[in-house]
Amino acid sequence: MAIEIEARGLSLVYSIRGAKNGRNDKNGKVSGTLTALENVNLAVREGEFLSLVGPSGCGKSTFLYILAGLIKKTSGSILIGGKEVNGPALDRGIIMQAYALFPWRTVQKNVEFGLEVKKVPRAERAGIARGYIELVGLGEFSDRYPFELSGGMKQRIAIARALAYNPDVLLMDEPFAAVDEQTRGALHEELLRIWEETQKTIIFVTHSIDEAIFLSDRVAVMTPGPGTVRKIVDIKLARPRASEIRTSAEFAKYRREIWQLLQNRTDRTEAVVTETCILESEPQEAVI
Ligand SMILES: Nc1ncnc2c1ncn2[C@@H]1O[C@H](COP(=O)(O)OP(=O)(O)OP(=O)(O)O)[C@@H](O)[C@H]1O
Numbered sequence: 001m002a003i004e005i006e007a008r009g010l011s012l013v014y015s016i017r018g019a020k021n022g023r024n025d026k027n028g029k030v031s032g033t034l035t036a037l038e039n040v041n042l043a044v045r046e047g048e049f050l051s052l053v054g055p056s057g058c059g060k061s062t063f064l065y066i067l068a069g070l071i072k073k074t075s076g077s078i079l080i081g082g083k084e085v086n087g088p089a090l091d092r093g094i095i096m097q098a099y100a101l102f103p104w105r106t107v108q109k110n111v112e113f114g115l116e117v118k119k120v121p122r123a124e125r126a127g128i129a130r131g132y133i134e135l136v137g138l139g140e141f142s143d144r145y146p147f148e149l150s151g152g153m154k155q156r157i158a159i160a161r162a163l164a165y166n167p168d169v170l171l172m173d174e175p176f177a178a179v180d181e182q183t184r185g186a187l188h189e190e191l192l193r194i195w196e197e198t199q200k201t202i203i204f205v206t207h208s209i210d211e212a213i214f215l216s217d218r219v220a221v222m223t224p225g226p227g228t229v230r231k232i233v234d235i236k237l238a239r240p241r242a243s244e245i246r247t248s249a250e251f252a253k254y255r256r257e258i259w260q261l262l263q264n265r266t267d268r269t270e271a272v273v274t275e276t277c278i279l280e281s282e283p284q285e286a287v288i
């Protein structure tokens, strides 16, 4: 399958405000910059579901923001559909770490937003938006405002809004972190159903190893900041995935492998994947 997203030697250095107060860079010098990503190499296939896991502050959101075109890389390259990312565009939908609905717009009008930007005629965009609101199971709520919805419902609307303008790629930053366990389980199944139906390429950031395994084709494990890809684990669990799979021995094996990678340990007898990963650089040594 074709490669949809490719990062090659991607690095991102933030300038730190008030740098005169000092910060230690990786050479131990006080500096006014912070290297959030360093030499990230990652290729994501068309229609693939890839999760990114890694410790807080390792640069996961930064990576998504670069892909979304919201911030500019410092060096290296980042390609979507073979083209260098150069600012935001409607071929990508981003679902942020915090709910980012427009509070002054109803559910229906929130979902229509991207279609308005694309200048889709009023009647057509109303119909498309209704379809996606139905798809996420919130048909009855289209006239409500975000404050009238629960956290899980807002997240479903954020997903509908991103899907409505039909991007090729969905970038999801911890979208289910703030919802309860039971709702999260239902959202996982719903997201997989939508993904299978729409065949989007998804990059999904999460702190939950189980969530990453359950959803993904592959899980990219990152090092602590400056973040880089330590290893990519191929999840060979059959699809469609039913929730019972979470208690299987195979699932536990993946959980153990990813946990060990996050702890910077590898157990060779348990290694599930090496040959199929598209990892260009060797896993790096670092302590989490
Ligand atoms: N605008 C900014 N200016 C300066 N430094 C920043 C900025 N945004 C993020 N950082 C720093 O870059 C690093 C990576 O941040 P990022 O938000 O990408 O991490 P993350 O992996 O998404 O973390 P989390 O899991 O907590 O969401 C952190 O050290 C953070 O402090």
Ligand SMILES: [Mg+2]
Pocket (backbone or CB within 6 Å): 060, 061, 062, 097, 173
């Ligand atoms: Mg983040």
